[in-house]
Every structure is written in structure tokens, then in C-alpha cells.
Amino acid sequence: INHFVDLPKGVLLTEYAPYAAAVARAYICFGVGLACNVVSTRATNVIDLDYLLYAPFGRVFVSSDKFQRDFWKSGAVTSNAEFVWGPDFRVDLKERNDRRRAMTFEEWAAHRRVHGQWPEHVEGSIVTDLWERHCPNWPRAGSDSPNVGKHIDEIDDPHLKRVIAAMNKLRGEA
Numbered sequence: 001i002n003h004f005v006d007l008p009k010g011v012l013l014t015e016y017a018p019y020a021a022a023v024a025r026a027y028i029c030f031g032v033g034l035a036c037n038v039v040s041t042r043a044t045n046v047i048d049l050d051y052l053l054y055a056p057f058g059r060v061f062v063s064s065d066k067f068q069r070d071f072w073k074s075g076a077v078t079s080n081a082e083f084v085w086g087p088d089f090r091v092d093l094k095e096r097n098d099r100r101r102a103m104t105f106e107e108w109a110a111h112r113r114v115h116g117q118w119p120e121h122v123e124g125s126i127v128t129d130l131w132e133r134h135c136p137n138w139p140r141a142g143s144d145s146p147n148v149g150k151h152i153d154e155i156d157d158p159h160l161k162r163v164i165a166a167m168n169k170l171r172g173e174a
Contacts, residue, residue: 014078022056022078029076039067055079059134062089082134084126092126 014021030049033039048067055061055072056079063069064086072083096119103111111120117138122128131138155161 025078026076052077055081060130062086089126
């Protein structure tokens with residue numbers, strides 16, 4: 001069955017089947033890149049290309065792969081997602097993690113009551129910038145969970161207590 005028969009003349013593939021158009025563009029650019037010796041024949045490049053095919057389904061694509069970065073910057077990837085260079089993203093996450101680890105339980109509970117699921121605003125932070133651009137309508141209110149701010153010994157939910165204890169054990173805090 002030919003699904004294109006009923007299409008009115010002038011309908012673009014990008015309008016009729018945007019994901020198929022994105023895949024076609026990526027593979028055509030890859031082939032042209034190989035033919036022009038711009039893309040190497042490294043075996044993992046095909047795997048890296050396959051990962052890029054997920055880009056249209058997200059808002060942000062983080063990668064530490066140079067092929068993916070260069071392929072994205074070349075315009076070969078059709079996506080509204082934003083590319084973020086992995087090493088820069090990791091530095092930002094580590095700084096946030098270090099700040100979080102330095103907080104006492106009480107400070108963390110107070111932070112959660114104020115910020116809820118929003119990350120702390122840090123000027124110049126990749127995470128802050130991405131969150132504000134891509135999740136502007138995420139509820140900003142703090143958590144109204146009855147367990148926020150309680151010490152693990154005060155939490156009534158046995159399942160939550162087991163999860164928290166397991167997380168603390170993984171972090172070496174148990």
C-alpha cells in the first residue's frame with residue numbers, strides 16, 4: 001500500500017512525516033560526510049549516529065562525543081532540542097552535588113520546601129539555564145509532602161524509609 005498516493009501535491013516530507021525526514025537527513029548527511037572524507041569510517045560513528053536519532057524526542061541532548069557534537073553543529077540533526085557539551089554539563093552537576101553534600105539534612109529540607117523540584121538558581125549554571133528555558137511551567141512551589149523536613153526516624157512511611165536508607169548506604173552515609 002502506497003501511503004503517499006493520497007497526499008496533496010506540495011506536501012513536504014517534513015510536514016507529513018517529520019521523524020522520517022529527520023532520520024533521512026541524518027543518514028544522507030552521514031553518507032555525504034563519508035564520501036567527502038569529513039566523517040571518518042570509525043566503527044562507533046554509526047552507533048553515535050543512531051543515538052542522535054533520539055534527539056527529536058527530547059528538549060536537551062547531552063553528549064561528550066566529538067562526532068555527535070560536530071554532526072549536530074553541522075546542521076545534520078533536525079531537532080528542536082538543544083545540544084549540551086557533556087564535560088561542561090558534568091562540571092556543573094559536580095558543583096551542584098558538592099553544594100548539596102555540604103548541606104545538613106535540615107538545610108536540604110528547607111531548600112526543598114522553598115524550591116520544590118526546581119534546581120537552585122546559580123548564575124551562569126548550565127542546569128539553571130536549561131531548566132528555565134525548557135521547564136518554565138514546572139510547578140515552582142515547594143514540596144508539601146508531610147515527610148519533607150523530617151529526620152528519617154520521624155518518617156511514617158516504611159517504604160520511603162527503606163529507600164532513603166538504601167540511598168544513604170550507597171553514598172556511604174549509613
